[in-house]
Amino acid sequence: MLGGFKCSKISLIALNIFYITVGITLIALGAHWMTSNRVTSLPVIGGVVACGVFLLLVAIGGIYATLKQHQVFLFFYMVILFCLFIVQFSVACACLSVSKETQEGIANQGWATLDYSLKGSVQQTYHCCGFSKDRSDLIFLNQTTEPNRAHPSCEKIETCSNCGAINEGTNSTTSCTCPPCLLQVESVIGQAFRTTGGVSLFFSFTEFIGIWLTVRYRNQRNPHMNGNPSAFL
Template structure:
């Protein structure tokens, strides 16, 4: 059954904005988790996801207030900003899904090279790993880092490289953020359409001759 009445549209738009709030919190939470390994924050797209999550959370609050009060001005700005959020979220989500392991390795290598030896040692101790990536391109750097490594795993000779740990962590975060963001970005088009429709409906509780 099509939701065509004023009350039905109001409830549908309100419910949709509650979902947007939850999605915004989810994006912020997962992105913050993705930045938890420190150097993973060098993947700037994760910062973009946090920004999208914050904007989505704020605009959903505006939309919820506008839906409850049938406020014309709030609903207008809600429609415009939500459409802009859709465009940004769609682009950021596609970027999260498109970034491959090679690009992530390049970002990590660049960031690792700018870290001081003390910071590297602290990161190795915190993640219980040694060195960044044991490959031919950075073998000398890896040997130097391994020699200075103070991780608990080193005496047992059971250390993973920090790069492998961080790449696994960042890949999981990017896939979750990209998938969730891309899926819910299409529901924002539904939100814009529903807001336009609801905004042009008359409130039956108001003066029947007034167009609200």
């Protein structure tokens, strides 16, 4: 009995220390991105930091509840882990099963919301011009006419030729030798979905283990507090 109680207690503490490490890492990443130019979307950074803070608070509460064997705190900790398990397992299944057509649709929506200058950075990084496979966005180079589909000129990209500014309304886009950015980032998008799904699946199973350990720990009597009736529910 003593070994079982200690094993459950140490396992729960170790699991929550792992969550604290992950939470601090997420917060540090958010702070790093905030001071760099790699990520310009404040909602993305805020979401990462918020996830880190939430995970940190949950882990600290879990350690406190474990050390005190507080039945009420352990119960709420178990409920929170169960909710996180449902959400992350659903996200994992969705990311791992998303089709290529859905990925392309999401990528197109993301491209439409990108800042004009950031589109230029993507083109420079991946040596591509425009985004659509059908080149339909190459004719919309004027920010004032089609701001969502407009993109910077590709003249400065060394590997591209004949991809300069095309007069509005001109459909002669076949001379551009640069591939569209969608073709260049397809593998990156697919890898991102697979990585997100794999990480979410891994965390969902750690949360399931945490739920099982919490249930087991709540129903074990502390062998050092046999005389205290409140030490066991």
